[in-house]
Amino acid sequence: MLGPMTKLFHDAIYDPDRPLDSHWEASAGPMVEGCDPVDGDLTCDVAIIGGGFTGLSAALHLARDDQLSVRVIEAVAPGWGASGRNGGHCCFGGAGLDPTEIEEAFGEEVARANINTQREAIDLVEDLAVSNKLDIDIQGRGELCVAHSARAMEELRGETAMWKRLGGFDCEMISADAFRERAFDAPNVSGGMVFPFGFGVHPLKYARELARLAQRHGATIHGNSPVTGWKREGGRHRLITAGGSVTADKVLIATNGFTRDELHPAVDGCLLPVISEIVATRPLTDEELARHKYQVEMPLYDKRSMFAYFRVLPNKRLHIGGAGGMTGTPASKERWRSFLTKRAHTIFPEWKDAEIEYCWRGFVCLTRDHLTHLGEVPDDPGVFYSLAYHGNGVAMATWSGRAIAGVISGRHNRAIPATMTQPLKPFPLPALRKLRIYRRYGGRMMRTMLGMD
Template sequence: MSSFAATASPVHETELHDRRRPPLTYWHRRGGPLPVAVDPLAGDAAADVAIIGGGFTGLSAALHLARDHGLSVRVLEAGVIGWGASGRNGGFCCMGGDGRGWRGVWRRFGEAEARAWFAAQKAAIGMVAELAGRHRLDLQRCGEGELIVAHRPRRREALEREAREVAELFGESWEVLEPGELREQGVHLEENHGALVIPHGFGLHPLRYLRGLARAAVEQGARVHERSPVVAWETDGRRHRLHTATGTVRAARVLVATNGYTPENLVPELAGRVLPVLSCILVTRPLTLSERTAQGWTVPALVSDTRRLLFYMRLLPDHRLLFGARGGISGAPEAFERRVARLRQSFAARFPAWRHVTVDHAWWGFACLSRDRLPHLAPVPERPGAWLALAYHGNGVAMGSWLGAAAAARLAGRGFEGPLPAFLSRPLPRFPLPFLRPLYLAAAYAWYGFRDRWP
């Protein structure tokens, strides 16, 4: 099988899986030192654990396996480190990971599971900060906590309900700001009808964090191979052989950490189980102090709105605005141009004082949904000793890192010390008639777009 076919997904245009195309992101222009000792796999190798995918999940797993469990590890990443979503995201190291919300998780799985899930999300953020301190990761931390801004007056009621739920269910007091209070805090955009203040999370430079993770994993003894797409996976009993174009890794345990870039054609057990969704980001030129003052947005807050198809935004340390949204249903190059133009209009509508401001960077990439709208850390069906950790619903900076650490414990056959709800270990369900996923996505976007326009 060619490397291209093995790493592609039929859900979107295959060009989006072409590892020869470098991600042209703001982060890559300012990504700090490249990781060293991450050469492509050469020849035959053996390891206790082989990991497919070198994003937050795969590299966190590798670091924890080598450091805490004393196991030998080989990470195989198809592109360069940072080619996938972990090098392309908005840098919100915040709560999240599922597509159901607190109440949905509570109703479906009960109180203890909902509490464990809430605790896991907070612990995930704490772990990123702890890893940074311990391994000297250059996070470029900027902005504390998260703000969810009501885009319609009625959505403010939903935010107030959420604050009450969090108090009732988890004993935390989350404030809801009046529109004027939000402005006083230095955050002003059109469609401001108040905001929920989530007192957890922070902003970071995702690629520097990821490259730091790669360095730390290598320092702890893990072997990391970039430009090493796994093109075939043989399983014989409990023995696995992962083949790249230039070598083979033999291992008794495997972790699939491929999230929105999960290959459909590598093995039948992975086919049809995830729904990759595009998210698109613009980054403006640096805004001057007088421009920031004119708009009334002067602080590096991490902000998203109450839409199902949400907009997210933050001021970066060099005073550029990062502005992101869902990337639509087509991955064609002309669709990218259209998406960027639409995002530009949405940006101008929210920030009238910055209408004239040029955009220096625009890119997109895949986040990942699952059929049951939950993340999964579960065995791969029919592949004894193999696990998968994925489907963070657009919130994988902290949660991918956390499930990577939890996967390391599972692969080592040990208990995981942090909070981890049992529902995460449920099998990853396949989508019904998986070839219809583009249609499901189109229908969901049409419905959510309609709902988002409701008052």
């Protein structure tokens, strides 16, 4: 059996029986059928631990493209982790470094390859959705960054030049007047930048549709089956759950921010989960939307504040997410709920009367070098991982699930950027790794909370 679970946060955030209070859960429709817990001693070619975008995408591609027998072993239900709780911005991202930092560390070619991967990742989600008629509420085209000062506009001009130089594509800078015409009218908006790629989705619908698609192609998904033990039997791996076991030739670790340190030495102390929280208002009336002349469909993020991303959903609820605190206690959830509510009112003062009806949170996942990691464990053949999308995994976890499926089946038919194949290393003093959040984001978090950004 695995040793006692290392928990960096309060028990409440790990508890599957505690209601999430997520708007996505309330609107996603039926659960995925046929996700029976592991019962008895089962076998397969590839066992996948974790039923989020990574695990489900890997399962789909292994079952559909390689005809391997695949079992996804999920602690709760498909999409229960970050995949069913996020902002649903299917956009650029994956590493916690910007392209110029990647260029500095790995050179221009790798930075370009990394950018291409992010474009491919968005295309992959769209292609899966369109060609399989997935019902995932795609909304908008592109992504809009809002600037609240001349300095922020200047920074965005620099970003636009960087995307042109390294990515070869144009972002569109828009003035304050054009912003009001095309997006919304609110105080202190200095303009923005339209990024040409991305769209919004209903993330829990997407996770469930991906699970159904994987099932249709032959993958088996087991819910309510946390893996609590891992044994080697000959050259095979036996994963233990309460109801039985799954023995497989190969195992993929796809547990991201919910990974237990004890699951495997390759991940022990290597991942830093960070809480992100989201609030959603009641549906806004047409009259309320008109007060801010709100007319933009694409997802938005705010240059001024810590991780603030938002959009008005197709059902007219304002949805705004951001940082979510350091402890995970129920009391801290309430504090961040009121912080995000104030944030919403600062951006949209005319919507002060729109009550918050949902508030939920989950883990984004960081690594020591701020990079996504995927590959085979060097000293344990047959064990693979794909982890850490730094808060941007809707597209990138889908892409990485497909990429690691290619590595597992031996069909290396797609290039994987060198940023993703670096060795996964533990944090120094892993018990204290949470302090890294302060070190990297503390100043910005403090400025955001004090309203100084």
